[in-house]
Amino acid sequence: MKSRVLSESGGLTVHAVIMDKGDEPMTELRRWAEEQGVGAASLTGIGAFSGATLGYFDPGRGDYLRIPVGEQVEVLSLTGDVALADGRPQVHAHVVVGLRDGTTRGGHLLEARVWxxxxxxxxxxxxxxxxxxxxxxxxTLIDLPSSG
Structure with missing residues (x-):
């Protein structure tokens, strides 16, 4: 994984984070956010995975149902945020991936392999x-303090 600051203006900093073949994005993003001291951010991305596990939160179970995607896919959209939980950066990301036949799968990004x-x-x-x-x-959900 490589990263570079693209711009800084008015207190906002924009970074490019480029994952390498075989990287696990959730692990790498968490590590990067800790190293950079990032406590609040939004993120977007595109690329490809050799496989992934997505999740759908089932309120009845109180846990994620795992959705395995065991093939090469295009990352059509990855969106998410970074926020602090217990003083450490936590990454929350959702992804839509495109399969070979043009169909899509989407959900919470639990794990993947970049390729x-x-x-x-x-x-x-x-x-x-x-x-x-x-x-x-x-x-763990973002808790914004009341204003005024």
Whole structure:
């Protein structure tokens, strides 16, 4: 994985994060965010995976149903955010992938293997987003403080 700052203006920093063949994007993005001290950001990306596991959150189970995708796919859209949970950056990403026949699969990105590349643009904000445990769902959700 490689990264570079593309621009800085008005407190916002834009990074390019380029994944290499075989990288696991969720692990690499978490590590990168920790190393860079990123506490609030949005991200978008395109590229390809040799395989992935997507997730669909099942409220009845309180857990993700795993959706395996065991073939080469195009990453048509990857969107997400970075926020702090227990003082550490947490990456939350959703993805839509295109299969050979033109059909798509989508969901929460649980894990994947990059092949041959994944190009991510991260827009870092100077404000820190914080996640808190939601006892009703069992998830950590962004908690914005009330204003005024």
């Amino acid at each position: 041959p590349t994944l190009e991510i643009v991260v827009q870092e904000s100077p404000a820190w987003l914080r996640k808190r445990h939601d006892p009703e769902t069992g998830l």
